[in-house]
Amino acid sequence: MKIVPTRIGVPFLSRRRDGNAAASPSAHVVRDAAHNDGERSSSSSSGANSSTLAPEVSPGGGQTREPGAFTGTSASALANVSGRSEEARTRRPWRKLLYIKQEYPDDYVDGTFLMELQKNTNVRMYDYPIVVMQTAVVTQHISSIMVFIAVFINLYRGSLAGHVLLWFSSILTVLGFVFWDILSLYLHTPERRIVRFNLIKGCVLFALLLFGLSPILRTLTEDTSSDTIWAMTVIFFCVNLAFHDYSTGNLTNIRFPGSVSLNAAILASVLLASQLDSNLSVFAFLAFALEWFGLFPISRRYLRRVSAAASMTMAVLLALVAAVMFMYISRVVALLHLSCTLFVTFGCPLWLIWVQRYKNEIHGPWDEARPIVHHYYS
Amino acid sequence: MRSLSICMVSDFFYPSMGGVESHLYNNSQCLMQRGHKVVIVTHAYGQRRGVRYLAGGLKVYYIPAQIVYSNASLPTFFCTFPIFRQIFIREQVEIVHGHQAFSTFCHEAILHARSMGLKTVFTDHSLLGFGDASGIFINKLLKFTLSDVHHAICVSHTSKENTVLRAALEPQQVSVIPNAIIAEQFEPDSTARDPRWITVVVLSRLVYRKGVDLLVAAVPRICAQHARVRFVIGGDGPKRIDLEQMREQHQLQDRVELLGSVAASDVRSVLVRGDIFLNTSLTEAFCIAIVEAASCGLLVVSTRVGGIPEVLPRHMVTFAAPEEDAVVEALSETVGLVGTREQHAELAPVHFHRQVKRMYSWHNVAERTERVYLKIADAPEPPLIERLRRYYGCGLVAGKLFCLVAAVDFLIGVVLAWLWPSERIEIAQGFDYARYRAEIGRGEDQEKEAH
Numbered sequence: 001m002k003i004v005p006t007r008i009g010v011p012f013l014s015r016r017r018d019g020n021a022a023a024s025p026s027a028h029v030v031r032d033a034a035h036n037d038g039e040r041s042s043s044s045s046s047g048a049n050s051s052t053l054a055p056e057v058s059p060g061g062g063q064t065r066e067p068g069a070f071t072g073t074s075a076s077a078l079a080n081v082s083g084r085s086e087e088a089r090t091r092r093p094w095r096k097l098l099y100i101k102q103e104y105p106d107d108y109v110d111g112t113f114l115m116e117l118q119k120n121t122n123v124r125m126y127d128y129p130i131v132v133m134q135t136a137v138v139t140q141h142i143s144s145i146m147v148f149i150a151v152f153i154n155l156y157r158g159s160l161a162g163h164v165l166l167w168f169s170s171i172l173t174v175l176g177f178v179f180w181d182i183l184s185l186y187l188h189t190p191e192r193r194i195v196r197f198n199l200i201k202g203c204v205l206f207a208l209l210l211f212g213l214s215p216i217l218r219t220l221t222e223d224t225s226s227d228t229i230w231a232m233t234v235i236f237f238c239v240n241l242a243f244h245d246y247s248t249g250n251l252t253n254i255r256f257p258g259s260v261s262l263n264a265a266i267l268a269s270v271l272l273a274s275q276l277d278s279n280l281s282v283f284a285f286l287a288f289a290l291e292w293f294g295l296f297p298i299s300r301r302y303l304r305r306v307s308a309a310a311s312m313t314m315a316v317l318l319a320l321v322a323a324v325m326f327m328y329i330s331r332v333v334a335l336l337h338l339s340c341t342l343f344v345t346f347g348c349p350l351w352l353i354w355v356q357r358y359k360n361e362i363h364g365p366w367d368e369a370r371p372i373v374h375h376y377y378s
Numbered sequence: 379m380r381s382l383s384i385c386m387v388s389d390f391f392y393p394s395m396g397g398v399e400s401h402l403y404n405n406s407q408c409l410m411q412r413g414h415k416v417v418i419v420t421h422a423y424g425q426r427r428g429v430r431y432l433a434g435g436l437k438v439y440y441i442p443a444q445i446v447y448s449n450a451s452l453p454t455f456f457c458t459f460p461i462f463r464q465i466f467i468r469e470q471v472e473i474v475h476g477h478q479a480f481s482t483f484c485h486e487a488i489l490h491a492r493s494m495g496l497k498t499v500f501t502d503h504s505l506l507g508f509g510d511a512s513g514i515f516i517n518k519l520l521k522f523t524l525s526d527v528h529h530a531i532c533v534s535h536t537s538k539e540n541t542v543l544r545a546a547l548e549p550q551q552v553s554v555i556p557n558a559i560i561a562e563q564f565e566p567d568s569t570a571r572d573p574r575w576i577t578v579v580v581l582s583r584l585v586y587r588k589g590v591d592l593l594v595a596a597v598p599r600i601c602a603q604h605a606r607v608r609f610v611i612g613g614d615g616p617k618r619i620d621l622e623q624m625r626e627q628h629q630l631q632d633r634v635e636l637l638g639s640v641a642a643s644d645v646r647s648v649l650v651r652g653d654i655f656l657n658t659s660l661t662e663a664f665c666i667a668i669v670e671a672a673s674c675g676l677l678v679v680s681t682r683v684g685g686i687p688e689v690l691p692r693h694m695v696t697f698a699a700p701e702e703d704a705v706v707e708a709l710s711e712t713v714g715l716v717g718t719r720e721q722h723a724e725l726a727p728v729h730f731h732r733q734v735k736r737m738y739s740w741h742n743v744a745e746r747t748e749r750v751y752l753k754i755a756d757a758p759e760p761p762l763i764e765r766l767r768r769y770y771g772c773g774l775v776a777g778k779l780f781c782l783v784a785a786v787d788f789l790i791g792v793v794l795a796w797l798w799p800s801e802r803i804e805i806a807q808g809f810d811y812a813r814y815r816a817e818i819g820r821g822e823d824q825e826k827e828a829h
Contacts (some may be wrong), residue, residue: 096535098664098688099737106553106746109530113549114539207421364541366505368587369659369683369700373595 118363123356131349133308136315137246139341140300143318145237146337148292150325152272155281158214162281169288176291176299183302209285212281221274229271236268240293249301265293315345382751383415383470384527387487388477389450389597391420391438395642397666398478398503401557407434410811417469419462421451421483439465443483453482455783459790462490464511464798468806473751475499475554476523479506479516482587484739485523489784492526493791494763497754500524502541503529505684507795517544518773522780525768528754531555531747533664537630540663549800555665556689559673561735566675566727567650575608576716577664578709579652579676581640581667584615589658594620595702596658596709598628603706604713612640612648641825649674653716656709662686668695673734677715679708694730709806762788 048071094102094110104110154160221229254262269289273282304311319341326334380642386406390398406416416436421443422428430438431472441461444452476484479502488498501643507513524530524545532538542549571577578600580601582588583767595613600607610622611634618636625634640648649655655671656679664685668678680686687697696715698708719725769780 096688098534098554098685099691106555106749107550109549114543117539117543229538362508362543364539364543365536365660366663366684367507367509368505369681371589371592371658371660372701372703373591374702 007300011370015201107219114364116365120359120361121181121363123359123361126353126356128349128350128353130197131352132345133312135345135349136308136311137300137304139315139344140311140318141244141246141297142217142341143315143337144292144296144320144342145241147318147325148269148289149237150287150322150329152285153329154325155276155285162278163286165288166280169284173291173295176295179200180299180302182240183306187302187305206290210286212278214286215272217270218276218282219274220280221271229275233268236271240263241269244297249305251298251301253307262293265289269293310327315341379413379509380755381413381415382472382748382753382755384473384475385417385419385466385469385471385487386477386753387419387473387481387484389481389483391418392432393423393426394449397557397664399502400642400666401503402477402600403432403436404558404560404740405744405747408740409748410434410436411746412631414748415469417465417471419465419483419487425731431809435811435814437469437806437809440482441688448480450480452604453486454789455486458483458486459490459493459787459793463494463699463794464803466494466496467803470805471496472755473497473499475501477501478503479520480504485519488523488527489787489818490791493784493787495759497751497757498527498530499750499754501529501533502528502537503533503663505537505540505661506544511547519536520545521772522769522776522783525772526765526784528757529553529750531750534582534688536685536688538662539789552749553746554748555743556738557669558738558740558743559666559669559734560740561673561731561738564646564649564670564731564816565730566673566732567782568675568727570647570650571653572651574606576604576606576654576713577652577672578607578609578654578656578713579649579750580609580613580656580658581645581648581671582613582657584611584613584621586617587660588615588617589660590612590615590617590620590712590759592658592700592702592705593656594624596705597621597624597634597707598630599626599702600709600713601630601633603710607713607776608635610635610637610648610651612637612645614639615735621771626690639644645670645676650675652676652681654709654712656705657681657686658700658705659683659686665689669734669738672730676729677712677719677725679705679712679805681705691733693724695731718761743775 094104094108094112096110096112115182117320151160151165155162155165232372240261243257243261243264245254245261248255248258250258266289269286273285273289276282276285300311300314303314318339323334323338386402388398388402390396391402392399398426399590402418406418412436418438419435420438420440427440427442430440432438441458443458460479465471466556466614471491474487476485476488476498477500491498493761502520506516509518515595520541521544522551524541524547529544530547531543532541532552532554533556536552538549538552538554541547542552580593584590584737594617616622618638621634621636625631637648649671652671653676655668655676655678657665657668657678659665659681660683662684665680666668668680668690672690672694678690680695680697681700682697683700683784689695696708698704698713715725723729766781766784769784770777772780
């Protein structure tokens with residue numbers, strides 16, 4: 001990440017600026033800027049300094065005068081009693097102040113106009129390989145949704161039995177649990193204090209509850225047409241994709257945007273499950289959905305902590321699994337998925353780096369300041 | 379001297395209180411004294427609707443309108459055209475002067491005035507960033523309104539830079555005319571101070587943008603460093619609870635006084651109790667509060683944000699970066715300065731007051747505003763196609779949209795002119811300012827005699 005501060009004017013202004021501004025000599029500008037800087041550095045100690053205030057407050061400035069009629073009442077001008085002609089020749093430089101009456105019209109544009117404008121002060125320069133590695137979180141999630149849909153289609157068609165899925169997902173969960181335990185020990189993550197007994201008790205209770213509810217869930221949408229279910233499922237999976245927590249490496253809990261994503265996924269799963277015909281299938285499918293959308297993302301975040309390469313390997317693995325599973329369902333979808341994954345991995349980073357050239361961020365003294373508070377006392 | 383008929387339009391006017399409101403009122407009063415005719419158009423405030431006359435014969439139209447957010451009315455684009463047209467014709471308005479970018483009425487009035495071929499001026503009173511969604515939206519709207527306005531006015535040079543960038547204006551088309559105060563209402567009073575304490579006064583709405591977080595952090599540190607310092611904090615808002623918590627936590631009940639909201643008429647009596655005025659704003663186009671404080675003879679400590687560095691000379695104000703440490707440092711330094719004030723003639727409160735009185739006055743503001751009016755009063759009216767060309771340049775999509783709005787507005791103007799021909803609209807009777815002043819003067823004389 002490099003920070004490239006630039007101090008340039010806005011192009012349309014430099015093009016438009018004419019007359020007044022162009023006529024003011026550049027030496028003027030430099031002197032004025034230097035003057036301003038000096039003023040700033042000395043401002044902290046100038047509270048009692050009376051020598052600086054004489055030229056600032058012109059004693060006779062009761063009324064504003066027309067530029068031509070200005071008689072020059074400032075201290076320096078009074079000291080220099082050499083007639084009006086000379087004053088007209090040496091016009092005092094314009095200053096960015098409101099409390100003095102200046103011999104310039106109100107709509108005067110000085111050469112220092114927009115000097116404090118800063119462009120693109122916090123632009124990030126992206127490194128292509130790093131961005132490619134970071135796309136893994138997105139491709140992993142897309143692939144995991146594809147795998148999930150493929151599992152449902154197999155279950156729906158009857159080519160996958162409910163108890164097989166149940167065994168399969170249980171084994172995966174146990175494997176994931178072992179993996180989690182080892183990694184927790186290895187990475188010293190906060191949730192090492194797992195009470196195993198409570199965890200197992202929770203799992204069993206949850207499974208029993210789900211098992212008891214599965215007949216109700218199976219008949220939940222009996223009166224709704226399948227087309228509606230498919231359409232709603234697609235919408236909810238899109239919501240899941242949009243709100244998924246890609247950025248934070250949060251390993252312990254699920255916060256606001258991520259929770260929307262999880263809820264959408266579970267809702268979609270319930271809708272899909274209600275299309276299945278046996279209670280065991282419904283139970284197996286929903287248990288799988290909870291593991292797949294609730295626990296699997298956390299284990300993927302653990303993987304990201306281990307190394308970027310491990311995360312990338314997982315992404316490739318998932319993409320291949322999804323493609324292979326869809327090969328038997330629809331080749332077009334499988335190919336589409338693969339090309340989409342490739343595009344996200346290699347095309348989008350290029351795109352991101354390319355659009356940086358259009359970045360046009362401007363900062364200046366008008367921006368709302370961010371207060372810096374240390375809380376020494378609290 | 380040419381007399382102009384001016385219509386000021388803004389959503390923000392009395393009875394609500396604030397910088398825009400007082401600017402509108404005082405500027406109008408001074409313009410009327412200079413011989414112009416001024417009417418103000420705003421939306422209805424509760425039961426206050428219809429036509430009202432304020433002091434000095436200032437006529438105010440309170441138009442019924444739906445309020446959406448913090449006193450701004452519902453944007454309707456065209457629905458306000460009939461009533462604005464009636465008012466502009468009734469009052470024989472030549473110049474329509476809109477105030478404040480957040481005001482819907484201001485934008486609509488300028489659009490309709492342009493459709494009717496009147497001259498328009500816009501005054502921007504606040505700064506706006508470019509990053510957030512509301513900023514982007516308001517800036518686009520501002521671009522629309524300002525692309526066909528004759529002249530814009532900003533209250534500080536920083537505000538001018540901001541407006542020029544936001545609305546893509548020619549900088550030559552923007553004047554800087556600061557706000558002002560009525561210095562006579564802010565005279566120092568040395569008897570009101572408690573000599574046992576060094577009193578720091580804070581007067582602002584207690585909201586995030588006014589930097590209350592900095593205040594909450596700085597107060598206990600200053601109290602710990604300086605045993606003689608106490609705080610008087612006026613104003614109300616959502617952040618007040620933070621201040622109360624801080625006071626409880628550090629047990630500063632006897633040294634931090636929270637006044638709650640302070641009426642405009644009581645501001646001076648609060649200010650004169652203090653030695654130092656502290657302003658911790660995070661953004662400010664022109665800070666009237668510090669001018670009022672300096673006029674009351676207080677030393678000012680302020681964050682260096684927005685247009686604040688332009689407002690007061692260095693011997694009156696100590697600047698600090700918007701950081702806790704910098705604010706504490708600047709305030710400590712100024713606390714040290716309070717004791718030495720008597721030895722320096724130029725730091726005397728009376729001297730402060732005299733200087734501020736010379737710097738800012740509404741008569742000066744009105745004179746400079748009048749200069750803007752006179753400059754544009756005879757500007758040639760561009761043909762409709764030129765106006766549309768200007769709107770078209772506002773953006774790829776927005777430009778076409780703006781053209782559509784402007785064209786529809788123009789057509790509505792034609793229909794309205796057919797429905798209510800302007801010669802059939804009754805002209806409002808002028809207010810006899812001279813007689814009013816004479817009557818007021820006579821009243822005052824009688825009062826004197828009675829005494």
